[in-house]
Amino acid sequence: MSRHGPLRRLLRLAARLLAPGLLAAACASTPPPPPPPAVPAWDSIPAGITGALCQRLQMDGIGTIGADVAIVKVTQPIASPQILASLGKPKRSVNIAHRALPIATTTTGTGACAWKLIDALDPSRQFDAMVVELSSPVANPSKIAAGMVARVSLGGTHPSWYWIELIPRGEGWSVGRIMPLAF
Numbered sequence: 001m002s003r004h005g006p007l008r009r010l011l012r013l014a015a016r017l018l019a020p021g022l023l024a025a026a027c028a029s030t031p032p033p034p035p036p037p038a039v040p041a042w043d044s045i046p047a048g049i050t051g052a053l054c055q056r057l058q059m060d061g062i063g064t065i066g067a068d069v070a071i072v073k074v075t076q077p078i079a080s081p082q083i084l085a086s087l088g089k090p091k092r093s094v095n096i097a098h099r100a101l102p103i104a105t106t107t108t109g110t111g112a113c114a115w116k117l118i119d120a121l122d123p124s125r126q127f128d129a130m131v132v133e134l135s136s137p138v139a140n141p142s143k144i145a146a147g148m149v150a151r152v153s154l155g156g157t158h159p160s161w162y163w164i165e166l167i168p169r170g171e172g173w174s175v176g177r178i179m180p181l182a183f
Contacts, residue, residue: 054113088142
């Protein structure tokens, strides 16, 4: 019998006994993955979203007071991986799931946009009108947050893109920054 036989047996026994404990300790020290980004589970887009977007468009000289701005009355599948990539370096992958949601608007109050609800963008009919399309809420891949994409165009041409940041507040959501997107 080899001189190292009992030592090898002892090392194998120690490895069998210690391996599960070391594995459990290693797994316990690994931080859990971040929770999936929350997305509002709305049945319709609240009027506060269009109100905040109205203010941003007025700041940009698009939604001037008294001028009609057409808005497609149901969310559109305009969010894409390319658009979300323009938000910053992705920290996680997200699923873009479009849900057709009705959009609520308000035209009351000083300085409110004169929203004109339309069924769909028709470039031959709205060739000279500002048209707004909104996506349904999507997760922001760059941080644990959500938002919506807005496409503002002149009858479907020369679009300007915006990210409407959505911030969870207790049981609800509020609008954060509305940022122009460049991609």
